[in-house]
Amino acid sequence: MSTVETERVGIQVEDHVAVVTLQRPDKHNALDRAMFEGIAAAAEEVGRTPGVRAVVLHGDGPSFCSGLDIASILADGPGGFEFLDDRSGPRNANLAQRVSTDWLDLPFPVIAAIHGNCFGGGLQIALGADIRIAAPDAKLSVMEARWGLVPDMGITQSLPRLVGLDHAKELTFTARRVSGEEAAALGLVTRTADDPLAAARELASEIAGRSPDAVRAAKRLYEETWPAIAENALALETELQVGLMGSPNQLEAVRAGFAKEPANFTDPS
Secondary structure, eight states, X not given: OEEEEETTEEEEEETTEEEXXXXXXXXXXXXXXXXXXXXXXXXXXXXXXXXXXXXXEEESTTOSBOOBOHHHHHHTGGGTTGGGGOOOSGGXXXXXXXXXXXXXXXXXXXXXXXXXXXXXXXXXXXXXXXXXXXXXXXXXEOGGXXXXXXXXXXXXXXXHHHSOHHHHHHHHHHOOOEEHHHHHHHTSSSEXXXXXXXXXXXXXXXXXXXXXXXXXXXHHHHHHHTTOOHHHHHHHHHHHHHHHTTOHHHHXXXXXXXXXXXXXXXXXX
């Protein structure tokens, strides 16, 4: 097992699964400048760590993430929000958007385990994961309207894929809080579990047991074609499949399947 500590965020890698932990529990993992920088750095770190096949993203303490720490940002003075103007990241995203979109851009699956409060920017971080597992009593909200703002941390890259436009508008216009159970019914989260972290770890381990080539190709397939022009999407299906067929990991998956034993996959370099 390897452990990395960045400011505000911890990373543990074991058995091909990276567990990324937001570590500001006394503030419900609220987003100050250091937290923004720590989350972006953590996504970059796991992206370059050899052997990672899945990521679990969760918050230490009573909540996943309670959203923006406005007081802390304002305490930085007139330049407190200057990082919104720096669009040097992937997708031309600024730092606030990267804490959500950088998880989408990782080549392997990211699973968010949600408990306690998941508000505003915290919800947008969770929406950047491929899969979300929430506690039934978790509280989620597109919170920005409460403060006279719009959600601006990558929500356009995630929420429209998950819920209908009417639900997205209603949640955004009202800033109302929904439980984990209602969020699952709306499609805002994938499913609920009494212990979302344990469920996320179990799912990540299951994914890590599949061919990393196939899992990466599947994530790329959906990310690039949901939605897309039909002819482009169908062409990418074929391109990815041809690249997998007969490859060492694909042959190993077949061998292990017939032998009814765990596969011994080679991780991409």
